[in-house]
Structures are given as C-alpha cells and as structure tokens.
Amino acid sequence: MSQNNEKEQLSWREIWRINRRIFKICVGKRRSFFPIFISARIAEALSPYVTLYCSARFLDELTSARRPEMLVRWVLLILGLTAVMGLVKALLGRLKDWEDTLCHFWQYWIYGEKALDMDFAKADDAESSDQLVQIMQASQFSGRGLPHFLGVLPRLVGAFFKVAGGIALSVSLFTLPVEPWARELPLLKVGLALAVGGILGVLLLTPVLTGKRLKAWIAVTEAGKAGNRFFSFYGYQLYREDKRALDMRMYRQDLYGRKVNADNNSWGMGGVFMKLEQGLFGITGGITEVLSQIMTGMVYLYVCLKAWYGAFGVGSVTQYVGALLSMAGGVSELLSLVAEMKGNAVFLKKVLDYLDIPNEMYQGSLTVEKRNDRQYEVEFRDVSFRYPGSSEYALRHVNMRFQVGEKLAVVGQNGSGKTTFIKLLCRLYDPTEGMILLNGIDIRKYDYREYMSVFSVVFQDFQLLDAPLGENIAAGLTYDEGRAVECLEKAGLREWYLTKADRGLKTRLYQHEDAEEGIQVSGGEEQKLAIARSLYRDAPFLVLDEPTAALDPMSEYEIYTRLNDIVEDKTAIYISHRLSSCRFCDEIAVFHRGQVVEKGSHEGLLARGGKYAELWNAQAQYYA
Numbered sequence: 001m002s003q004n005n006e007k008e009q010l011s012w013r014e015i016w017r018i019n020r021r022i023f024k025i026c027v028g029k030r031r032s033f034f035p036i037f038i039s040a041r042i043a044e045a046l047s048p049y050v051t052l053y054c055s056a057r058f059l060d061e062l063t064s065a066r067r068p069e070m071l072v073r074w075v076l077l078i079l080g081l082t083a084v085m086g087l088v089k090a091l092l093g094r095l096k097d098w099e100d101t102l103c104h105f106w107q108y109w110i111y112g113e114k115a116l117d118m119d120f121a122k123a124d125d126a127e128s129s130d131q132l133v134q135i136m137q138a139s140q141f142s143g144r145g146l147p148h149f150l151g152v153l154p155r156l157v158g159a160f161f162k163v164a165g166g167i168a169l170s171v172s173l174f175t176l177p178v179e180p181w182a183r184e185l186p187l188l189k190v191g192l193a194l195a196v197g198g199i200l201g202v203l204l205l206t207p208v209l210t211g212k213r214l215k216a217w218i219a220v221t222e223a224g225k226a227g228n229r230f231f232s233f234y235g236y237q238l239y240r241e242d243k244r245a246l247d248m249r250m251y252r253q254d255l256y257g258r259k260v261n262a263d264n265n266s267w268g269m270g271g272v273f274m275k276l277e278q279g280l281f282g283i284t285g286g287i288t289e290v291l292s293q294i295m296t297g298m299v300y301l302y303v304c305l306k307a308w309y310g311a312f313g314v315g316s317v318t319q320y321v322g323a324l325l326s327m328a329g330g331v332s333e334l335l336s337l338v339a340e341m342k343g344n345a346v347f348l349k350k351v352l353d354y355l356d357i358p359n360e361m362y363q364g365s366l367t368v369e370k371r372n373d374r375q376y377e378v379e380f381r382d383v384s385f386r387y388p389g390s391s392e393y394a395l396r397h398v399n400m401r402f403q404v405g406e407k408l409a410v411v412g413q414n415g416s417g418k419t420t421f422i423k424l425l426c427r428l429y430d431p432t433e434g435m436i437l438l439n440g441i442d443i444r445k446y447d448y449r450e451y452m453s454v455f456s457v458v459f460q461d462f463q464l465l466d467a468p469l470g471e472n473i474a475a476g477l478t479y480d481e482g483r484a485v486e487c488l489e490k491a492g493l494r495e496w497y498l499t500k501a502d503r504g505l506k507t508r509l510y511q512h513e514d515a516e517e518g519i520q521v522s523g524g525e526e527q528k529l530a531i532a533r534s535l536y537r538d539a540p541f542l543v544l545d546e547p548t549a550a551l552d553p554m555s556e557y558e559i560y561t562r563l564n565d566i567v568e569d570k571t572a573i574y575i576s577h578r579l580s581s582c583r584f585c586d587e588i589a590v591f592h593r594g595q596v597v598e599k600g601s602h603e604g605l606l607a608r609g610g611k612y613a614e615l616w617n618a619q620a621q622y623y624a
Contacts, residue, residue, distance in 0.1 A: 041158025059315030166327020182309035198298035207335035383434035412591035470505030
C-alpha cells in the first residue's frame with residue numbers, strides 16, 4: 001500500500017473534488033459538527049489578539065500620559081473582554097467535546113449504512129471487505145482518512161483567522177514613521193531584511209519539512225498497521241476474551257502471544273517508528289525549532305529598532321511582536337495543513353472508492369401480496385448459480401416447488417450447496433441462470449425489502465445483541481411482551497425464562513464492562529433464543545440453518561416433537577447434518593455437488609437406497 005501511495009499523485013483539482021465530496025457527506029450526516037468546530041477554532045485564534053491589543057494600549061498609557069481614568073478603562077476592558085472570550089471559548093469547548101464524542105459514532109456509521117445498502121454479493125466479496133479493512137486500519141492506526149479530514153478543516157479555518165488577525169495588528173508596524181533623522185539608517189533596513197528573511201525562511205521551509213515527514217510516515221504505514229494489528233490481538237485482545245481462558249492456561253498461549261507481539265512490534269525501540277524519531281523526525285523537528293527561534297529573534301530586533309527610533313511606544317512592541325509571530329505561525333500552519341490535506345487525499349479517495357461501489361441487483365417495485373390465507377408458493381425453476389469470481393457452479397439446474405405449511409428438510413454433505421440454496425431463496429444473491437418465482441412471479445420484480453420480509457431466518461452463524469432479552473427477541477426497541485414470552489416458550493425456554501431471567505424481558509444478555517448486570521448465555525440457550533426471535537417475526541417462511549446444532553439430544557428431541565406447534569401454518573425449511581431430525585419433515589431434498597439428487601419422505605428415501613440412505617447409514621452405524 002505504501003508504494004501505491006507514493007506513486008499515486010493526485011492533481012490539486014482532484015484533491016479539491018475529493019475533499020468537497022467528503023465535506024458534503026459529513027455535513028449530510030451531522031450538520032452542526034463543522035459550524036461548532038470552526039467557531040471554536042476562530043475563537044481560539046482571535047482571543048489572544050484581543051488581549052494583545054488591549055494590553056498594548058494599557059502599557060502605552062502607563063508609559064506616557066498615565067491618566068488614571070484611561071488606565072482604569074483599559075483594565076476594565078481587558079477584564080471584560082477576557083471574561084467574555086473565556087466564556088465563549090468554554091461554551092464552544094463544551095459543544096466541541098459533545099460533537100467530538102458523537103463524531104466517533106456517525107463517521108463509522110457512514111460505512112455501516114453503505115454496508116447495509118450494498119448488495120449482499122458485494123458485501124460478501126473479499127475485495128470490498130478488504131477495501132473497508134484498509135480504510136479502518138488507516139483510520140485507527142494513524143487517524144488518516146475521515147478522522148484527519150474532520151480535524152484539519154476546522155484547523156485550516158482557524159489558521160486563516162490567525163493570519164488575518166496578525167495582519168490586522170501588525171500592518172501599522174510598517175506604516176508608522178520613525179524619527180526623521182533615523183529614516184535612512186542602514187541598521188533599520190538591515191533589521192527589516194532580517195525580520196522578513198526569518199519569517200520567509202520559516203514559511204518556506206516548514207511546509208517542505210512537513211511534507212518530508214508526511215511522505216516518510218506514509219511509506220511506513222503498512223508496517224505500522226501490521227504492528228497495530230499484532231498489538232491489538234496479541235498484546236490486548238488475546239488476554240481479555242473469556243472463551244480463550246481454558247486454552248490460555250492449558251497451552252500457555254500467553255507466552256506465545258508475548259513472543260509474537262515482541263517480534264512484530266513496529267513501535268518498540270528497534271521498530272521503524274523509533275528509527276524515524278531518531279532520524280528524520282528528530283532532524284526536521286530540530287531544524288524547525290531552530291528556524292522558529294531565529295525568526296523570533298529577527299522580529300524582536302526590527303520591532304525594537306522601530307520603537308527605539310520613535311515610531312511607537314513600549315506597549316506597541318508587545319503587540320507587534322506577538323502579532324507577527326502569531327501571523328507567521330498561522331501561515332506556517334496553513335501551508336503545513338495544505339500539505340497534510342494533499343497527503344490525506346489518497347486515503348479519502350479510498351473512502352470514496354468504497355462508498356461508490358455500485359449496486360447491481362435489480363431492486364424491483366412490485367408489492368408482495370399480503371394474503372390473508374398466507375398461501376405462498378415458491379418455485380426454483382432450473383436455477384444454477386456460481387459465486388462472483390468463481391468458475392465453479394455452487395448449484396446446477398435446481399428445480400423445486402414448495403408451499404406454506406410444508407416442512408422441508410435440506411440435507412447433504414459439506415459443500416453440496418445447501419446454504420447457497422438458502423441464500424438464493426432469501427435473495428441475498430440472484431441466480432446466475434434460471435429464476436425463482438413467488439406465486440408465479442420472478443422474485444426480482446418484487447420490492448427487495450418487502451420480499452425479504454416474507455422470510456424469517458436463523459443462520460448458522462447468527463448473532464444476538466448485547467441488549468435486553470425482549471429487544472433481542474423482537475430485534476427492535478419496542479415489542480409486544482405477551483408475544484415475546486410466547487415465542488420463548490415455543491422455543492423451549494419457559495423454565496430458563498422463569499429461573500434465570502431475573503428481570504423478565506428487561507434482563508440484559510451478556511456481561512460486559514458497561515453492562516455488569518447482564519447474564520451469560522450458553523450456546524444451546526443462544527440457539528433457542530435465535531429460534532424465538534425468528535418466531536416473533538411471524539413471517540410465512542421460516543428458514544432454520546442447523547437449528548439444533550448446539551442443543552443436547554433431549555433439547556433437540558423437545559424441539560422436533562413440538563415442531564407443528566412451533567411452526568404452525570408457516571413453511572419450515574431446515575438445513576441439517578443430523579438426519580434424525582429429517583424424520584419430522586414432510587419432504588426431504590438431498591443435495592450433492594450442487595444438485596438435488598433425491599427428493600421424498602424419510603421412509604421412501606431409505607427404501608430407495610440412494611444418497612440419503614448412504615448418509616443415514618453412515619450416521620446410524622455409530623448408534624448400533
């Protein structure tokens with residue numbers, strides 16, 4: 001990645017376009033962020049000038065006329081303005097802290113919304129996943145991408161006002177005349193040349209040095225991200241996961257983790273970043289500091305010469321010195337930030353490339369018919385499918401039809417196409433060939449979201465939420481309590497609910513640092529909770545992928561003996577490796593190498609002596 005970043009040269013026009021698009025995206029997500037952050041930066045930039053100007057007038061009065069009423073007026077003005085500016089900065093600071101906290105959520109939600117809106121085929125693709133991983137690694141490792149943009153833009157505006165304020169307070173330095181006898185003195189001209197030269201030296205060299213540091217930083221970005229990943233897992237996460245506790249003790253994985261982390265620590269004393277600190281970063285930082293001190297000396301020299309030759313009083317010396325140094329710092333910061341924006345544009349382009357991944361699935365527009373009799377028929381008509389980028393078919397010429405009220409088991413060896421069949425049924429993918437029909441209409445013509453609402457699915461790798469039990473069952477913040485409890489009972493959790501859920505449906509699942517009151521849930525309990533969630537949705541089609549894999553034999557038997565009560569009038573489609581569960585189904589579809597090779601009842605398929613009988617006998621021999 002570092003090599004690509006170094007070779008990729010974006011034009012200023014492209015950099016402007018990228019930053020403008022990112023700005024619109026961020027404003028669309030949180031309108032108040034930039035106004036508050038920019039206002040805070042402006043107040044921070046201008047407040048020193050207010051104090052500087054008033055203090056200079058007070059000193060001028062103190063060293064000249066010394067009028068008591070004027071001295072009191074300037075003191076009160078300084079105190080009043082300082083109090084007002086302090087109040088404004090404190091208020092903006094509080095608002096800024098609030099926005100800063102929120103931005104950690106909404107900037108990542110930009111990616112979350114894209115992932116949810118993206119075709120599942122694209123979201124499931126390794127290439128798009130890698131794009132997002134690279135974006136997140138750059139963001140979390142060095143703050144590049146969106147975090148950098150959100151910080152730099154307000155700083156740019158603040159630096160601009162710092163420059164403007166410095167110019168406003170220092171312009172009179174060059175226009176106020178000295179005593180007539182001193183106007184042609186060479187020392188005054190030399191002082192002016194040195195001051196201008198010092199300021200220009202800082203302004204010209206600081207951005208160059210900043211660019212060199214930025215280029216070096218980008219060059220080691222890949223090593224830094226790799227080191228960050230190693231540290232995140234082997235230096236932190238490995239020791240915090242409860243599920244690793246047994247293996248950690250039995251196999252001393254802590255020793256392994258410490259060794260791996262030490263060998264891959266790019267941040268250690270011998271790592272690339274320490275070498276940069278000792279080399280390029282240290283040298284350029286030293287040069288920058290030396291130039292800054294030289295510039296400060298030259299500015300002091302010229303301002304004091306003009307004061308010495310009668311151009312203004314002592315108080316104005318503090319004003320001009322402070323204004324010039326602040327203005328030079330503002331210009332230097334502006335140029336450095338522009339250089340940083342140029343470097344960051346490469347990372348922002350990756351953000352836009354991810355957000356611009358196009359959707360190719362036709363979304364459809366037909367409304368799914370809401371039938372009172374719940375009679376829906378699904379048909380696979382000569383369906384074949386291969387995953388994007390693959391030359392091998394996962395499914396070949398699948399023909400199948402089933403209606404609401406039927407219980408269909410889908411069985412077969414690993415890789416036979418069972419899960420792919422479910423993904424096509426739920427329209428997570430579209431067939432490569434053939435079509436799938438719902439009540440005689442190609443499912444691609446239906447509104448995508450409406451079609452998906454017809455299905456309730458328990459996936460093999462389902463996930464529950466770190467949230468209250470009721471919200472987990474309803475998959476939402478609001479729910480029907482009676483219905484939620486009914487679904488828990490149907491899923492075989494009546495006793496568990498009465499004995500372990502001490503706060504009823506408000507009982508929080510899992511125990512985390514911010515949820516100490518949560519309860520731990522076993523694998524079998526999780527699976528039953530997932531079944532209860534699928535029942536709560538009350539969709540015509542219920543799809544269960546290995547629904548009893550984590551259940552003990554008695555719990556599994558309980559689920560299947562009450563199958564009719566659980567499913568009611570829904571179509572139930574089961575994927576299972578335990579063929580004993582298939583005996584409870586009306587029909588069994590046997591998949592092998594992407595094709596439906598057999599279809600029928602349990603007894604009929606056993607009598608046929610084909611693939612199903614082979615699988616059944618292979619399992620049954622261990623129970624003989």
